[in-house]
Amino acid sequence: MTELDRYSRQMLFKPIGKEGQEQLINSRAVIVGMGALGSVISNHLVRAGVGYVRIIDRDIVELSNLQRQILYTEEDAANNLPKVVAAEKRLKGINSTVTVDPIISDLNLENAEDLLTGFDVIIDGTDNFMTRYLINDVAIKHGIPWVYGGAVSSRGMFATFIPGKTPCYRCLFPVIPAGLGETCDTIGVLSPITDIIGSFEAVEALKILVGAKTNPNLDQLDIWYNSSLQMDISEGHNPNCPACVKHEFEFLDRSSHQQIAYTSLCGRNTVQINPRNNKQEIDFAKTAERLKNSGKVQINPYMLRFSPNEEITMVFFKDGRVLIHGLNDLVQAKTYYSKYMGT
Template sequence: MDENWQRYSRQILFQPIGLEGQKKLSNSKAVIVGMGALGTVMANHLVRSGVGFVRIIDRDLVELSNIQRQTLYDEEDAANALPKVVAAERKLNKINCSVTVEGIISDVNLDNAEELLTGFDIILDGTDNFQTRYLLNDVSVKHLIPWVHGAAVSSRGMFSVIIPGKTPCYRCLFPTVPSGLGETCDTVGVLSPLTDIIGSFQAMEAIKLLVGAETTSNLEQIDIWYNSSMQMDITHGRSPDCPTCGKGRFDFLDRSSNQQVSYTTLCGRDTVQINPRKRQIINMKEQAERLEKIGTVNGNPFLIRFKPDHDISLVLFSDGRVLVHGTDDIVKAKSYYAKYIGS
């Protein structure tokens, strides 16, 4: 065997991949959006497996609470408050110098998504919110790029492969955009083995797709605490009425769409206003009970003031509008919104 392939000898011995499959991997390009728990697992596997070019994108810094499950980071990264993609890129370059790893510190949004995500053979979902997943789906369908969806919270996870023109798209599977205020890792926690499992399944499906093998036709769901699993066959799930893949409407790339969320810096107030254009009705009592488990909560029937830490407070109104006090940085505000509000 050529010395260049020796590194992958055990993978090449696996007949469904073989040397030809390994060559395909080496000529492939993958982009991972989100370098948290799922993203670090996927990046680790793709780089070790020899995917030739891997772009990693994330907007956040390494924090001590990340290390429990985000496998590329350590205490020194957290102490130095390194951007996740910087810390990850350094680790990944030490793992496999023959792979090109490109770290980009950015918030993926409708203004830059097509620029950041096109030109790749596959997109991998390491995100933490619904809004970005629908955006990934728009880019995928519009530019005919497959993507691998994954999600993990508490002890439950899921993943699926979305191939434009072949499988249902994400919006076929989840036609109604959740209104936020759902469970997140920062509100109900998450188990480290779960993110390893879901991220590994995502990486495996990506490798299958890149070598030309059949990927799963299911929406796969597991609960590792209660030892349960479910496979939902989505083979026939494509909907001709789907706004995205059925009608070719890309609402999450369209600034005028009512699916967008508006982010506005309030002049002189060190505050960012986050305003979903699609009207919501929030059960304030339920949300106060959910948030008081993880921070200081007070308010009245019209609003909830939630303080997750010393520097930032979030004011949630019954129509879904949120004020993030303590920053005028929209990206930072979006991060807090995704962590605690869940969309």
């Protein structure tokens, strides 16, 4: 049996064929976010034989993820595994011929260009607007196609953006929405909608990788109320778009007012602290020793979990990033950070 035999049914599909399959094997894709959407997208791309798949996520597996995030198990949650570590194990078991590159990191202006360039397509598996604007800036600056998707409640949408050919994300959404908005944590989400939107995103990525025509629409659907809408965005260019027209990449600009180091994660009662100037990795052993008399400490090779009281849990990652669970007030978060980690 040859390597191509495992893709025999896919190659029977004429728009892909043998030539398209060989293109997929030689392609590189990067997925930002390995929650519900990223789980589905990566599953499809790895099964389809995309040769190199980078997966990026900042979080760990929690029990509440398992209702919709198809790659993870109760064991992953019990062991506090980073999502990309658990995902890599599953994906390699699905297709060992594919290179899966797991990156435990928050995507931000300091690392976005390093992590997203050199790929044939970027796929959005995130749940926040700021990261999408950042992806859009990188995609335009470096001429990389990307696929957008989002899902909440029973609703979802997706679209494909190709620099120089289609409008960009900021053409369609010129202003960051104010307020927290609706999230999975505030109004819930059905697993089938994340499966559907993630699958559509994967299909659009495959089209890009084999050179096929992509969907010209922004598609929206609601699987509970059986409604759908297609909006043709092909003529949606904004002649004054800061990103794709003026090439003003605010979300990559360290002096831009858009940049923040303290972020309240929408609907999650969590604040993320990302010290941009921290060039040293956290020494988990020394940190655990220092904190052990101040609260409960758990440690594994990927993260350190510290609970100074019953309400607050701080999760430290090696790159210096900290998630503070149990609050959404930035001032309180800074107080906790200063108290246990310094300024």
